[in-house]
Amino acid sequence: MARSCGATMASWQETAQKKRDYVRSQIPKEWLLEETPEDASNAYEYLNKVLPKDETEIVHKSLLQLQKDIKDKKLSSYEITKAFCHRAALAHQLINCCAEIFFDRALARAKELDEYYQATGELKGPLHGLPISLKDQINLEGLDSSIGYVSLAFKPKTKEDTSVIAEILYDAGAVFYVKTTVPMAMMAVDTYSNLYGQTVNAFNNKLSSGGSSGGESSLIGCRGALIGLSTDIGGSIRVPATFQGLYAIRGCTGRLPYCKVMNSYANQPIVPSVIGPSAQNLEDLEFFVKLIIDSKPWLKDPKCPPIEWRQVQLPERLTVGIMKNNGYITPHPPVQRGLQLIVDKLKAAGHEVIEWEHPIPVQTLKDNLGKIFVADGYGETKREVAKTGEPIIPQLLGFSDDLEEIGVTEHWEQGKTKYETQQAYDKAWLSKTGPSGRTMDCFISAAWETTSYPAGKYKPYHCSYTYPANYLDYTSVIMPVTSVSEEDNVAADYTALNADDEDNKHLWDYDLFKGMPVCAQIHCLRYEEEKAIKIAGVVSEALKQ
Template identity: 50%
Template sequence: MTWEEIAKAKKASVDDAIPSEWRLEKNPTANKVRNVGEYLDETLPARENSITSCTVTELAGKISRGELSAIEVTKAFCHRAALTHQLTTCCSEIFFERAYKKAEELDEYFKKNGKTVGPLHGVPISLKDQVNLEGIDSAIGYVSLVNKPKNKDEVSNIAKILENAGAVFYVKTTTPMAMMSGCTSSNIYGYTYNSYNRLLSSGGSSGGEGALIGARGSPLGFGTDIGGSIREPSCFHGLYGLRGCSNRLPYCNVTNSFAHAPVLASVIGPMAWDLDDLKLVTKLIIDSEPWMDDPKVPPIPWREVTDYPKKLCFAFVSDDGAARPHPPIERALQMCKDALVAQGHEVIDWEPPVSFIECRDLGASIYGADGYKEIADECAKSGEPIVREVMVLAGNGTDLPIGCSHVHEHWEQNKLRYEYQQKVDKYWKSTAQQTSTGRPVDAIITPLWETCSFKCEDIDMFSSAYSSTFNILDYAAVTTPVTTADKTLDSKDETYTPISDHDRAIHEYYDPELFHGTPVGLQVVTPRYEEERAIYLSGKLRDALSERR
């Protein structure tokens, strides 16, 4: 078979896994139905909407009290996921019958024993395509990896932890080819669209997760992040997403590109529309002592944040030095400042000795240390072309710079990263001299992207440094929803004088009508291995914003 035939058959097999009674007779256009979640709320039964509007904590509680069954909850999320997929192309694998069987087994256990198997008993959890499950592909956007299901010895450690806690897996979600793009696109599935605004991108590389959870086709899922791949889709869909530090959560047996690259590693983390759920699942995984099975995981137990000082200080970033953020993002920054100050907290500017641009450029050089040879070699196995979105990341959008760096050059990249980390750590410590608390700033708050999203075909315009900077520094970060773009509040500043051609292009890209209603999120950043603190301070920001509404 040709690569085209394999790709077509794979996509068809996913679509065919949707029950016939759940298939849309006609897919409404994006202009007619922009917001998938709102559309589904209007068309699905009230009973199902009442289930899919519950948080993980609420679902687990209702199941444990016998108010809901695992099978009813699972079917409700399967139905919503099936419709969301047809409107956004967010699922890479659909296995509802397997999920029903698991849910029925859990219901039988509860009926027989009068208790649940664990804190996630009967709760559906979605997984990015690269998380391995027995008998299911982890193709990560490559035609060559289609129809190569994983065996039981290849199951991801994090999937085992979640399943042991009672989670029900029912879908895996789309990624861009090799997961190396801020726009989710592959030769198998095409584009994955934003479930809040189908005219725009879902982001990447965890774009399928973002679109699915954003439409409440999943209460919580897992993505990965090597340059913003959890945080970008989370911000684009109004979600909380945790980019933890290297190996804080177990990556063992998770399929990956550049899987064993030693200098800048990908991390895995949860994405959810409820912050308490994000904390619940992160704590659950850490409490399972994953370091006992994954030698890369540091033996750091969960450290509950207690007795934290009442007065906090947050450092804000207004832009990355390359392009002014769009009006909705600037308004979100001001909203956060005003809300925090109203709560008695302090805000200052973040002006580190290493720029976001320097960190972004170093990250790009590390990603391409092998000249993207791995991607070229994998595509050559099937004969498929490398998608344009990966070409954009690699450089000029037309070809890959095949030709590997020498090892000593790669070590120099690592040396430079280490130097950047030391400089910024030192600066963070020095902010104690600027705050009235007498402590260094408690967290940094920054945009995640210059825009609220973008049209899929326009990914080559963007080179956001807000996300990859914190991969270079290896800081913990939690995306935090703030507001949505509003065409009446977020008018274009026609008096602005751009500082460069790139800045001008980003400024001119803003269209109040196009972005109207699209979520606006920021990221709350804390020092290395302070995931608990990042989640706690994200909560402080959430609460402060809530008080202002």
């Protein structure tokens, strides 16, 4: 129903429906599904079955392979782009992952790039002709950046609004074709909004895709994208990457340019959100991060420190901390098994593995960050939803009706507490050595205590494995380890640490999570992106042995 301020004003429901219809209308008719197929609860597997074999082959290649195929003229950008558009179109109809679809633009760009290469023998750049997906907060001319609000639908961005990082990728030859769904304000670890509804997991439509970059990761999980950009202020890159078994990096503040990327609470200065890729392959991830840094983003974004890409030489024998339990929530059996696998394989490969516990209770880290998130009493969100009358989504982190904005003095105290906590944590880390006497290179923990949870059922104890990297501004890389399999068909027979842990224990259900990817999280110190990626490579290699 329309709100009272004018007969011509659409209700939020009408606007949202119109936007969803518009997105669907951008899918070519021949790619539309009449109805949701019954055998598509695992979208990834379903797409492998129904899509043309040559397309399935293309989307399973790595970015670096496709780069080579274009260079060698084995594949055209048009063929590659079309394969990803087709797969993304179907994926969207199964898991509801796209906020914007603009295949026409993408295919026209791909054709143009092909013609350029044909005519000149030169590539536009290292991403020449390669499709890249973007979370629905990266601004492109002529498209919305809704960040999950109905009020921002049908408010297309101008050329001047274009995100710096999108310009960098475009100049390197990238082809953009979709923007992916996010929850309201992107302040949730599930992906649900009144605008787009629920985005579900690529491998199980009963489960959450994670959030806030759930659209991005579930699309990549389905192989509807090679690599794409997400953002993270409390786990928003890492949670969906984990739920979809991807490689992903939460680099440190400003390492990659956030300039002109739409954001909630964009100017909250104590713990800023960061931007980074999620991908199917570690090599692709490294290539992509390096490419952006090599473009000298500090000349385009005043918030980027001028830290060039550094070649890292890892020691032959790493000293790896393992945190099997953060002292608050115990990981589910498959996640525990994944961590033990890492321990065993790293030891077998000759690395030094030591135990690591948070020197500060994780609840403190989590609570302190949570307070920063609600410093304005969710005023921005309240103002934004008031524009259309849409309700606040239940997943909003730490939301409560009676929150109030704080003054700068209290906010500065929050900054002080964070800084002192960083000092204390760094000190504990830097004095932690293995039997060899070497300082701990990284510590590895779960990225999440489970492999997902039922879509829409976020629990407030979640995020205790992701918040510390945000609060401390540590580098964090997510990597796949294994998947939930017969070995995990056991009861969660540990003693819960507290009521939240007990609750999480009850969430364990082998039949529900069967087949889901299991990931781990590698933490390095601040601005050690290159090192964290290299360590992920070492762990990955060890796991193959």
